[in-house]
Amino acid sequence: MGGIIYSSANKKTLKASIVFTLIMVHSGFGDSLNIRFLGNWPFGPALSIAYDQTRAIGFCGSGCGVYILDLSDPTDPKMVSDTIHNREFIYGLCYIDSSKLLLIAANKAGLEIWDIADPLNPVKLSSFDTPGSCWDVDVSANYAFVADCGSGLRVIDISDPHNPQEVGYYAPLGDFLSVTVVGNYAYIADWSLGLRVIDISDPHNPEEVSYYSLPGHAYDIAVADSYAYLVAYETGLWIVDVSDPYNPQWVSNCHTSSWAYGITVSGSFAYIADGNVGLCVVDVSDPYHPQIASYYGLPAPAYVADDWSGLHVVDVSDPYNPQKAGLYETPDRSYDVVISNHYAYIADGFAGLKVIDISDLHNPKEIGWCESPGYALGVATTLRYAYVADEDSGLRVIDISDPHNPREIGHCGTPDKAYDVAVADNYAYIVDRYAGLRVIDISDPRNPHEVGNYDTPGEALGIAISGTYAYIADGDERLRIIDI
Structure with a gap:
């Protein structure tokens, strides 16, 4: 006798981030030793984004799934596909425009590689089970650099996207939550320490060359023009000069109004996901004197x-x-x-x-x-x-x-x-x-x-x-x- 275990939530509740899971039980009701996962309704809170500039396509990691969106008219985004599903929350996305590949950091499910040549029909090419919790990923040349919470930085060779292979790692004590690669260095937001700088010139043997300890817990990082911009959960924005990767120096900090979760930097502005407040925009045209320019949140x-x-x-x-x-x-x-x-x-x-x-x-x-x-x-x-x-x-x-x-x-x-x-x-x-x-x-x-x-x-x-x-x-x- 088959049965389905499901949430009785209606559509409105599903939009409020309920994960809807289907499980099939074979060989009689209540046979707990013969259970098979069928599928799920994975979508929930938005935790990650990526963008295809050539085709104006956006990718939004929403709960345990990914929405593919047509952003050719930014005022009217349209759904293209919602067929990328996972059983774990999707914390990080990285899109490779040249090869039309989407890399997904999917917590305990590890790293996944998807072909997005046809956005209507994305195809999963492979996955790689990292030893920790896969929180973020960035790509340089043929390597994916994974911030693997609890297991450090993992280096994955993706030259054959059908068969990714780990070639190196650096795993000190700490919780790596975010990674940004610039040149020969990977810049890490370590929850318990702050900024770590790792030399990846030899992907088979990554080595830490410096660190900078932050008050609070580092959640995300962006690097632009020789500066690392970190958001610490409790203490807001921290700007560190990394022009000499071996000797990072504090430049300034700017306390935001809520819990700082994420950051991206474009031009003279840093855009911070600031908890209950919403979007915090910080003017960083003078990195030594950052100024909050505006907030966007509904309501205030x-x-x-x-x-x-x-x-x-x-x-x-x-x-x-x-x-x-x-x-x-x-x-x-x-x-x-x-x-x-x-x-x-x-x-x-x-x-x-x-x-x-x-x-x-x-x-x-x-x-x-x-x-x-x-x-x-x-x-x-x-x-x-x-x-x-x-x-x-x-x-x-x-x-x-x-x-x-x-x-x-x-x-x-x-x-x-x-x-x-x-x-x-x-x-x-x-x-x-x-x-x-x-x-x-x-x-x-x-x-x-x-x-x-x-x-x-x-x-x-x-x-x-x-x-x-x-x-x-x-x-x-x-x-x-x-x-x-």
Whole structure:
């Protein structure tokens, strides 16, 4: 007896990134040892793009599939094909115009090579299973250079696209997420380190020649005119002079408004995929003084923690005419708010941490909460954890991997009253009223512990981190800037 396991989602839900999978069970219902994959509806969030300039064809890695689009009229893109499917998310695409080949970095499925000579009927030529998670790919001559998260840089000979062969690799500790090849060098965005520069003049024996460590987590990289442009997840744009690949030098940085995921550079501008904000355009005509030129995002909301009034959502797409978009009244006093993905995390006094779904700006809804033993005054978040400044109860660490069910997993006491918190790398920075700045190691979120402190002269009430500096609102002593 055959059966199909499927999602009951309708078309609207499918557009919201549901992956629709078909599985066939043979030899009787429930025979779990005889299961065969039939197919899937793979499309989801757009994670990668490539472009055929000659034919004005775009490729969009969408979830576990690729859309091929006719962009001859950029104002009216038209679907050409959606037949490239995978079982893994497609993180990177590289198109070779001369041979009409599309290389796909497909996470655990490795590297795939497709013939796009006929965009209506793309043909898979081959695949190569890399040892790690295939995140990105770039091509030089007959070699594909793969950023293989967990397994470094892999060099694949694609001179015969039907039979790719690995010829070399460089695999230090680290997580390679993005690669750009210029001349004899591969420039890597390493999540945990920053910039790595690898000499690939001998593809069989790639060797690292230098690195530059960044604050935050490097997610993507572009190289233009002797400069490497990296986006670090938490700290925005970093520009590094790589005119001497053996001695990269910091040039400047520019903090963006959200989580920086991706970057491309064209002419005098860097275009950054900036999380919830949308597209951030940065003028880099003077690399030593980058300036944010504009944002493009729909809509453009501001979120205000308004004491007894709760969470206010304000549409500031027209900064000269802000308009109220939505309101959620929390049970206590809203002191601080952080936005991550489609959720607002509110430090709500005696009510602890509140989680508000803001996917509908006009109708924010509470979906989860976590009681804290003290009085929640400040909050900061990372991908998985919320860090709450809980007045007399110090720092509370809350697992928010399931926003509907946040739960405390760790805490660290402070000598006075924890008023606010900021997080950078593996540290939480607490302003602790008359006890100044407390630095807490959160590399193990279940066991946070203090590793340093600085006693400010006033009453430390608020904090922000930018780069290697902490900016502290210190009561009557005004602003204090501390090198951390």
